[in-house]
Amino acid sequence: MRWLRMILDLLFPARCAGCSAAGVAWCALCASSADGLFEVRRTALRGGVRAFAVTAYAGPARRLVLAYKERGRRELAAVFGLALAEAVPKVLARTADQARAGPAARCWLVPAPSRWTAVRSRGGNHVEAAARRAAGELRRRGVRAEVAPVLRLRGRVRDSVGLSGAGRAANLHGRVHLRGTPPPQGEPTLLVDDVITTGATAAACATTLHHAGVHTTAVLALTATL
Numbered sequence: 001m002r003w004l005r006m007i008l009d010l011l012f013p014a015r016c017a018g019c020s021a022a023g024v025a026w027c028a029l030c031a032s033s034a035d036g037l038f039e040v041r042r043t044a045l046r047g048g049v050r051a052f053a054v055t056a057y058a059g060p061a062r063r064l065v066l067a068y069k070e071r072g073r074r075e076l077a078a079v080f081g082l083a084l085a086e087a088v089p090k091v092l093a094r095t096a097d098q099a100r101a102g103p104a105a106r107c108w109l110v111p112a113p114s115r116w117t118a119v120r121s122r123g124g125n126h127v128e129a130a131a132r133r134a135a136g137e138l139r140r141r142g143v144r145a146e147v148a149p150v151l152r153l154r155g156r157v158r159d160s161v162g163l164s165g166a167g168r169a170a171n172l173h174g175r176v177h178l179r180g181t182p183p184p185q186g187e188p189t190l191l192v193d194d195v196i197t198t199g200a201t202a203a204a205c206a207t208t209l210h211h212a213g214v215h216t217t218a219v220l221a222l223t224a225t226l
């Protein structure tokens with residue numbers, strides 16, 4: 001189907017996912033407006049794992065996430081991955097796990113799971129694709145990074161859009177399960193997601209990892225709602 005892709009590229013040249021400027025998938029202006037790592041505080045995460053987002057879920061960054069996630073612009077995985085790769089060392093520097101493990105320690109990126117129906121309709125887990133790009137970029141920069149896609153959603157999980165914090169927690173309770181080998185204990189492990197809303201998904205993921213003996217160093221998302 002490469003010919004089809006080529007024809008589509010000719011008919012619809014790349015436009016910035018943030019501002020629709022022609023010629024690039026994500027322009028420098030939107031990239032510079034979406035760079036401001038901040039700590040995310042949520043009741044669902046209270047007393048537990050720390051969470052960080054590269055930028056607020058608003059403006060160009062919100063449009064970027066929607067274009068990537070809902071409109072199938074798979075090429076944006078590179079943009080998403082690069083933003084995460086920039087943020088990973090900053091987040092690790094702010095956590096005790098990195099200090100304990102030492103600067104040369106390997107770090108693990110665990111993608112947050114998507115509902116199976118969403119994975120199928122999107123042609124794969126979009127967060128995992130971004131995490132793989134991020135790990136590749138980190139390795140190019142000399143940071144030892146691996147992706148461990150070990151979290152799955154089990155059973156009937158509703159689309160969380162429109163649910164309250166308590167509703168999301170109930171929707172996810174006991175539904176995040178582990179498949180495969182988790183990251184080794186003692187190595188910094190970041191849970192990666194696209195948007196933090198109530199923090200319920202991140203909290204459920206961290207609980208599942210905790211039961212597998214893995215301490216979640218922090219949650220790192222591209223965006224978080226304000």
Ligand SMILES: [Zn+2]
Pocket residue numbers: 016017018019020021026027028029030031060
């Ligand atoms: Zn733009």
